[in-house]
Amino acid sequence: MKWSDVFTSSVGRKLVMGLTGLFLITFLVVHAGVNACIWANDGGDMFNKAAHFMGAMIVIRVVEIGLFAGIFIHIIQGYVLEFSNRSKRSVGYDKQLGNRGSKWYSRSMGLLGTILLLFFILHWYHFWIPSRFTGVEQTQVNGVEMHNMFALMQITFSELWVVIVYVVACFSLFWHLLHGFQSAFRTLGVSNNRYIQPIKTIGFVYALIVSLAFAMMPVSLYMGWAH
Template sequence: MNWFTKTFSSTIGRKLVMSITGLFLCSFLVVHLIGNLQLFKDDGGLAFNVYSEFMGHNPIIRTMEIVLVLGFLFHIYDAFVLTRRNQSARPIGYANSHPEENSNWSSRNMGLLGTVILVFLIIHLYNFFWRARFGELSIDAGGNPDLYIVVKESFGLWWYVAIYVIAMIALAYHLIHGFQSAFQTLGLTHKKYTPFIKSFGYAFSVLVCLGFAAMPLYFFFFE
């Protein structure tokens, strides 16, 4: 196992792990967004509560939660290690360098964007996941725990809505760079297909994050 440890602790190995876990987390975002779209149904939250109850007790979903958590942890840890290595390689900044000429803003600030997303994730998990699993929720007309009420209460707070929207903006920028970078790291580049991957990644990043940001804005302004 020595070769395995050396490979995946190297810079290239960690970038591979970052790419694989990043693309896996992108698939989670799609599934999560589709489920959360139940919030827009005009049924008092019944459909959303059914979805939440299913996600909380289905054994397959519960198993995938472990995979998801591991994916997050590997992604965050490798991002931290790679950032530290890059900083160590350049302990003194170049006085006359112009990084903006060779890279876009999101690629130069992935650490900052990731930190904003991580802080939001901690708040979000406590507010919804923790309360859904370990809190005492009322029961809706369908006999399911009423997580919809928690959503309405949370999205009625201006500061929480602001944090949510800012985090989605940060996530969009993070994904715009990360999506294309993941394919490049995995060697899936081609002069014919790379422009499509870049365009698809941009559209994916913007649309997914707009979908998530629309939820708190809808509840705050219209509910």
């Protein structure tokens, strides 16, 4: 068996999806943790410092390359699998099994992922591109010059349609994670029944907390709860 076969068979491709998925799940915890600093209500100082720390640390910048690799592998592999799987049934059914056999979100990972991809493009345009390339207004915290990311968030989320788009994306994120979290562990071979139920519970709690936290960020800034 060649090494390439291990990762290009149907099971191997799923392993890649599971591994990159879990990597992205870990990233979301860090991302949500840093962003939660906006609720310190100190004019964004704590959040700006946290963002500055992440941007200035060499380790994080290296990990960032891995992060983008992970995201793009997950997206491309996801589409490859989605279209390949769809091609396996040329003549469809007149009557569908639908929700009698599975949850709607477990069958809609491609759609939920596509919504997230469209959101990412907007999200990168809003924050990542300005902070890396086009520049962000500067501020001083304890005498250190840094990007005023908090002010950028305030401006971005002053428009209602942006807030709505972000909240919709968080809904998609919740359903995507609810299936993806436990599915990743199954794909990586966790078959022990004593683990499956706790993993499902942890997955639900994780998906709820992370998506709710992200959804509350634009809402908090729009409503002025974070200032």
